[in-house]
Amino acid sequence: MESPDRNQERLAQWVHHALRGLPPRNAPAGLQSRVLAAIARRSAQPWWEQHFLRWPLPARLGFLLLSAVIARLLLQASGWMIDRLRELGVSPVVATQARELRSDWSFIASLNDTLHVVLNAIPSPWLYGSLAVIGLMYATLFGIGSVAYRTFNQERS
């Protein structure tokens, strides 16, 4: 009787020869026409529906410029909104953070501090309760999805 190692070695050799001896699988007859149709569809698309890297250079630069302007406007709008909130009597700490956010380019640090202030202003039971509800909803959806996958997909395979 052969040793287990020798048997495994023979098995490995056999599998290697058997697999490497296989001819390539024949691609489906429709593959080429599918690819050509996809290329034709892609070529027919206007440039703004194509991948960003395939946009004309002026369009790409214009898009980036426009994005920067919109980001700046959004920041200004949020500053204006916080000022209005201050006028309505909301915490002066929030107003101070908002002023920093507007006047200083260190947006991220200011934003972080503002978030801390806002989070501290929310009562803990509300905060933890909301997080628990979100977690529960996620777990429920994940569970339903996994049961559906096991029921429909694995049974089919």
Place this chain on the structure above:
Amino acid sequence: MRQYQDMVYSTAARLLGDAAQAEDIAQGVFLKAYERFDELRGSPTAAGWLKTVATNQSLNHLSRYRKRWQFFSDRRRDDEDDGADPEFGVPDTTLEDLDADQRSALIEAALDSLPSHQRVPLVLFHFEDMPYQDIAERLQVSVGKIKTDIHRGRAALAQLLTARGVVVADLHSRSEHGIA
């Protein structure tokens, strides 16, 4: 494209174990190649590039769509075969009435029926010549698990083929003579 379509499709089909998904991947590979048509036209590395892209896209597809379900599906299979190594015995009888096409079809079908955690490392090892370490890094599992999965995959393949009438000893002796 006609020259490489079987190679690209085979690479994807063997990794994915699914003809429809393999066709989608092959289409994606050729669309990517079309974007680099000027670079690839006449290049001696075109075949290697296509094979690498097909392999990477297939593995990305597997990890993207199956990773989140592994906890509920493949993990269960792992638990089921965590016991002793499967017995593998080389049958001492031969079956002569199978021609090469029939044998190839049976082997391909058996390969497709393996669970992905065995089929994928087996294909990467035997078809792509990837070493254990590279497979482990690519699949983000330990080298030990890769070795175990490949060993069990081989044994399962042999068992499936024996059950379907392809005799391992027969193929082994044929392959040594360059027939299989």
